[in-house]
Amino acid sequence: MICRYQLIISYSVLICFPVKSENKKTYVLHKVWLSWPDAQAYCRTHYKDLATIESSEEQTNVYLIKPNPAWVWIGLYQTPWVWSDNSNSSFTNWFNGEPNNGFSNESCVSEDLQHKWFDNDCTMKSAFICHEGDCSLLHRNTAAG
Numbered sequence: 001m002i003c004r005y006q007l008i009i010s011y012s013v014l015i016c017f018p019v020k021s022e023n024k025k026t027y028v029l030h031k032v033w034l035s036w037p038d039a040q041a042y043c044r045t046h047y048k049d050l051a052t053i054e055s056s057e058e059q060t061n062v063y064l065i066k067p068n069p070a071w072v073w074i075g076l077y078q079t080p081w082v083w084s085d086n087s088n089s090s091f092t093n094w095f096n097g098e099p100n101n102g103f104s105n106e107s108c109v110s111e112d113l114q115h116k117w118f119d120n121d122c123t124m125k126s127a128f129i130c131h132e133g134d135c136s137l138l139h140r141n142t143a144a145g
Contacts, residue, residue: 024133025052025058025061025131025132025133026131026132026133027051027061027062027065027129027130027131028047028065028129028130028131028132029065029066029067029072029127029128029129030042030127030128030129030130031070031127032127033125033126033127034073034125034126034128035122035123035124035125036050036073036077036108036120036122036123036124036126036128037122039073039126039128039130040075040084042128042130043075043084043128043130043131046130047130047131047132048085048130048131048132048133049075049083049084049085049130049131050073050074050075050083050084050128050129050130050131051074051075051128051129051130051131052074052075052083052084052085052087052089052131053074053075053076053089053091053093054087054089054091055091056091058091059091059093059115062074062111062115062129063115065129066111066115066129068113069113070113070127071110071111071112071113071126071127072110072111072126072127072128072129073108073109073110073126073127073128073129074109074110074111074117074128074129075109075131076108076109076117077107077108077109077122078107078108079099079101079107081099081109092117093111093115093116093117094116094117094118095112095114095116095117095118098116098117098118098119099117099118099119100119101119102119103121105121105122106119106120106121107119107121107122108120108121108122110124110126111129
């Protein structure tokens, strides 16, 4: 599979990365600021879900599409921490001292400028990253739309 960059009308960046055959993901950055629940709903409507990052390789792929400076929502939420699709992962990329629930209402996770994870208030508005499971299918859908 060849990685390609393609600008989509909604100020999104589509990037395909060849990932293990059992876990292909395409990450899409959306620069529109939404709350975590609204970002989740958008991703579930137009893609698969908010970004699920289950390895350092996937973290690198997210890093490559996220411009600096940018905070973005990813799909991790609540305590115990699970991904938006209710899956678990042993991979984490927390900033030192995080998660800390500093304001007693921090149940959703965003990635900071240095690509470290922070728990934040889910009503805060931020850019966000969605993911899709099959890169070639996403290319066909966006080309047709």
